[in-house]
Amino acid sequence: MEQHYLKSSYREKLIEHLFIGELIKLSWLRGNCSLEIAKPEVDNQGYDLIAEENGVLRHIQLKTAKLDAKASYQKVHIALANKPSGCVLWIFFDEATIQLGPFLFFGGEPGEKLLDISQFKVAKHTKGNKDGVKAERPEIRKEGI
Numbered sequence: 001m002e003q004h005y006l007k008s009s010y011r012e013k014l015i016e017h018l019f020i021g022e023l024i025k026l027s028w029l030r031g032n033c034s035l036e037i038a039k040p041e042v043d044n045q046g047y048d049l050i051a052e053e054n055g056v057l058r059h060i061q062l063k064t065a066k067l068d069a070k071a072s073y074q075k076v077h078i079a080l081a082n083k084p085s086g087c088v089l090w091i092f093f094d095e096a097t098i099q100l101g102p103f104l105f106f107g108g109e110p111g112e113k114l115l116d117i118s119q120f121k122v123a124k125h126t127k128g129n130k131d132g133v134k135a136e137r138p139e140i141r142k143e144g145i
Helices: 002-006 008-029 078-082
Strands: 036-038 049-053 056-066 074-077 087-093 100-107 122-124 136-143
Touching (some): 008 049
């Protein structure tokens, strides 16, 4: 579908909001209604959301892909490893219905930091410079989830 690449930013926000809605719905159904969600003002520490419930704080980096996506890795900011319970959530979705799932999780138990990813392969920019060279992104690592 042409819309998926022409309106990819719109789609990313849609999936993020659907995911947050599902989290809030779970908190409601459990009867505690205590989940708090926050978003960073600046996106330079590797996370998209902060979720807190029952004393557990998670810094979450969201990644999305269509169900038939061929990607075998995601790019992860090394700063995420310094955040409380930092994790990456890879959300797959149905292209026709935008139904969410399955979900892949990369992270530790609540309260544990993300595994050390500093030794993983350094990611490169997707576009080359004027000479066609794709520069390394020293704070971003490639992680197979």
